[in-house]
Amino acid sequence: MGTADSDIVFQSYGRCCNNEQFFVDFYDRFMGSSDEVRALFVDTDMKQQRHLLRNGIMQLVMHARGMPDSKLRALGQSHSRNGYNIRPEWYRLWLDALLDTLRQHDGEFSAEVESAWRRAILPGIELIRDAY
Known part of the structure; x- marks a missing residue:
């Protein structure tokens, strides 16, 4: 993932x-x-x-910008079957809701911005989901 994507997302x-x-x-x-x-x-x-969500999205963004994945691994553990039991299929619903909300609130949202978000945060989401 390029720095251009992480800059767009940030x-x-x-x-x-x-x-x-x-x-x-x-x-x-x-x-x-x-x-x-x-x-x-x-x-x-x-x-x-909502406060936790604000932090969680920022962790995904910062991971895309090269930060270590330790916080995302901790999120994966807390959301796993041994934690909040967040089922793997729910992450797609989460991402769809995030992109729809960004589309509503970001006055500069575009197909390019959406693609950058997908490329930037999918690896982090998969890291969390795969801890299930």
């Missing part, structure tokens, strides 16, 4: 992450994608969850 996320509504809209989409996913968040403090 800037795109920067345009979105200072707006709390971005994270609210993401969870509306993600929870709307499946009854099973919605059930995961029944007893969740969503304000805290």
